[in-house]
Amino acid sequence: MTRDLNINVHHLTRVEGHGNIVVNMKEGVLEKAHLNIVEPPRFFEAMIKGRSFHETAIITSRICGICSLGHQMTSLKATEAALGLEISEQTALLRKLLVHGATMQSNLLHAYFLAAPDLLDAPSVFPLIATHKDVVLRALRMKRLANDIGDIVSGRAVHPITPVPGGFTRIPTRGELEAIKQKILDEGIPDCVATVETMKALAGAIPQFERETEYISLKDKEEYGLYNGDIYSSDAGTFPVEEYLSVTNEHVVAHSTSKHARHKRSSYMVGALARWNNNHDQMLPEAQAAAETLGLGAPCINPYMITIAQVVESYHCMLDSVKVIDELLSKGLKDEKPNQSPTRYGRGIASTEVPRGILFHDYTYDNKGNIVSGNCVIPTGQNLANIDDDMVKLVPEMIHKSQAEITHALEMLVRAYDPCISCSVHMLDVTFKED
Amino acid sequence: MTPLTIIGMGSRLCGDDAIGLAILDALQEEAGSDLELIEGGLDALAALESMAGRDQVILVDATRMGLDPGSVRVFMADQVNLQVREDHLSLHGIGLSEALEMGERLGLLPSNLKIIGIQPLSINVGTGLSEPVQAAIPEVLDLIRTERQLQHHMTDAYRGTGGISTA
Numbered sequence: 001m002t003r004d005l006n007i008n009v010h011h012l013t014r015v016e017g018h019g020n021i022v023v024n025m026k027e028g029v030l031e032k033a034h035l036n037i038v039e040p041p042r043f044f045e046a047m048i049k050g051r052s053f054h055e056t057a058i059i060t061s062r063i064c065g066i067c068s069l070g071h072q073m074t075s076l077k078a079t080e081a082a083l084g085l086e087i088s089e090q091t092a093l094l095r096k097l098l099v100h101g102a103t104m105q106s107n108l109l110h111a112y113f114l115a116a117p118d119l120l121d122a123p124s125v126f127p128l129i130a131t132h133k134d135v136v137l138r139a140l141r142m143k144r145l146a147n148d149i150g151d152i153v154s155g156r157a158v159h160p161i162t163p164v165p166g167g168f169t170r171i172p173t174r175g176e177l178e179a180i181k182q183k184i185l186d187e188g189i190p191d192c193v194a195t196v197e198t199m200k201a202l203a204g205a206i207p208q209f210e211r212e213t214e215y216i217s218l219k220d221k222e223e224y225g226l227y228n229g230d231i232y233s234s235d236a237g238t239f240p241v242e243e244y245l246s247v248t249n250e251h252v253v254a255h256s257t258s259k260h261a262r263h264k265r266s267s268y269m270v271g272a273l274a275r276w277n278n279n280h281d282q283m284l285p286e287a288q289a290a291a292e293t294l295g296l297g298a299p300c301i302n303p304y305m306i307t308i309a310q311v312v313e314s315y316h317c318m319l320d321s322v323k324v325i326d327e328l329l330s331k332g333l334k335d336e337k338p339n340q341s342p343t344r345y346g347r348g349i350a351s352t353e354v355p356r357g358i359l360f361h362d363y364t365y366d367n368k369g370n371i372v373s374g375n376c377v378i379p380t381g382q383n384l385a386n387i388d389d390d391m392v393k394l395v396p397e398m399i400h401k402s403q404a405e406i407t408h409a410l411e412m413l414v415r416a417y418d419p420c421i422s423c424s425v426h427m428l429d430v431t432f433k434e435d
Numbered sequence: 436m437t438p439l440t441i442i443g444m445g446s447r448l449c450g451d452d453a454i455g456l457a458i459l460d461a462l463q464e465e466a467g468s469d470l471e472l473i474e475g476g477l478d479a480l481a482a483l484e485s486m487a488g489r490d491q492v493i494l495v496d497a498t499r500m501g502l503d504p505g506s507v508r509v510f511m512a513d514q515v516n517l518q519v520r521e522d523h524l525s526l527h528g529i530g531l532s533e534a535l536e537m538g539e540r541l542g543l544l545p546s547n548l549k550i551i552g553i554q555p556l557s558i559n560v561g562t563g564l565s566e567p568v569q570a571a572i573p574e575v576l577d578l579i580r581t582e583r584q585l586q587h588h589m590t591d592a593y594r595g596t597g598g599i600s601t602a
Binding site (some may be wrong): 044046059062068109125126129130135136140143144147172183 | 446447448477478480481483484486519529536537540541543
């Protein structure tokens with residue numbers, strides 16, 4: 001079909017960043033199909049320069065309101081690697097619990113508040129409040145539970161600073177952990193089961209689109225890797241985290257102020273679907289059964305299924321949180337002080353799986369423990385090229401559809417990746433009503 | 436007695452957007468059983484959860500009101516037109532306006548919810564408040580302390596132990 005198509009979606013007009021979908025087709029030939037994001041977190045690498053290792057994670061955790069915990073964990077690990085700070089088994093377990101909470105929270109909010117409206121053909125979550133109030137309340141209840149985990153383990157409600165280099169400044173009590181475990185059993189797991197049912201009812205509306213790509217995530221030898229592991233590529237196998245630059249290969253492209261990444265192909269995918277594809281056999285059996293219920297096979301090459309992978313992963317995290325708490329309780333909580341005596345100074349590289357994908361922090365410290373240089377490679381930057389490649393395949397496949405339908409499919413595609421678009425300022429914007 | 440909850444919103448890394456958090460810092464010493472401080476930060480939905488189930492809440496946030504920088508206004512959510520964005524590409528698009536709208540429709544907002552808005556000069560990346568916004572801090576603290584006094588008086592009056600009547 002020879003056709004002209006011009007799609008320009010200028011959705012985000014926030015002060016310091018925006019994301020646009022731009023598609024141009026002339027006489028049936030696709031000239032342009034990409035997502036342009038002005039990516040703000042770059043500045044923070046300059047902001048941490050000269051700061052003490054005590055401050056680094058405090059600054060990075062405040063970069064983003066949604067991914068703060070992931071930045072904090074990755075930052076602490078990089079600092080510990082650079083300064084030779086060993087952490088205890090208890091610290092690692094508590095951090096795993098925090099990562100589970102953060103993963104659930106972000107995944108579920110995305111599935112309920114961004115993806116579900118698309119699947120119900122609603123413009124946003126707001127109309128669903130009237131028609132599906134119980135579902136919206138369930139989503140908020142699950143977010144609350146995830147927050148509770150964070151509050152108990154990291155003291156976040158007061159000051160998000162109990163996780164520090166080398167450990168925690170405060171250890172949760174046995175009673176607190178028992179209470180949160182009970183809440184997970186009574187409320188969290190049943191809500192996960194209900195979530196799977198809700199998503200099953202909606203899954204038929206997920207667009208059928210397939211494009212195989214390279215899937216990159218952490219891979220842990222022992223368990224489904226979120227907090228620890230090596231870099232794993234579905235194309236090329238395992239690499240040490242220290243070699244991340246040879247995997248991410250960030251480069252500048254003309255249409256975006258954010259760098260793109262590529263490894264073995266023109267693009268690769270990170271995030272919940274990449275993790276599922278690479279590590280699905282390490283998920284707990286109940287979560288694997290949920291995947292089957294929801295039609296999520298492995299490997300799955302439909303990017304719209306990221307949402308389903310998030311739901312399945314949340315269920316795994318909910319279940320595994322009970323296991324982590326049991327392990328902490330059975331070993332007995334020790335009132336440990338953080339190990340903050342550096343055994344060396346230099347460069348440290350660390351990686352954690354945050355909800356949107358694999359995150360890298362890379363710091364070099366001088367011999368006073370102050371940062372000389374820092375580098376961060378965030379998941380959204382790594383996914384941008386993959387989103388563009390999806391669009392390039394998707395638009396010609398849909399060319400017989402209306403411009404509105406194509407635009408909607410492209411917006412849904414971008415939303416499926418839940419890109420970390422500018423989140424630095426959430427200012428209220430009001431005009432006063434006139435009496 | 437019902438505690439008064441102050442929820443400070445904003446980012447410490449974006450100039451005057453940090454005003455909500457600066458107010459929390461200034462109130463640290465006064466916190467107690469009748470004054471609860473919560474750092475809402477950038478997570479508007481978490482702020483909504485914090486509001487749910489509480490009776491007396493004041494939200495403090497940098498607010499674009501078209502006024503001179505440093506101007507302070509107290510309002511209820513239903514006294515203003517919140518610029519709610521229903522179509523967004525990511526979770527980062529869910530701000531305080533959207534969370535308040537959601538809370539309203541779900542019936543989760545406190546019976547007494549006030550918002551103290553401070554007009555920023557600059558919310559560009561950088562630490563530290565601008566001069567006019569820094570200068571507005573005493574006014575905001577006065578408003579909060581007055582509200583707290585009012586709470587005390589209302590409680591006292593209710594118990595019949597004195598205090599001024601609000602009637």
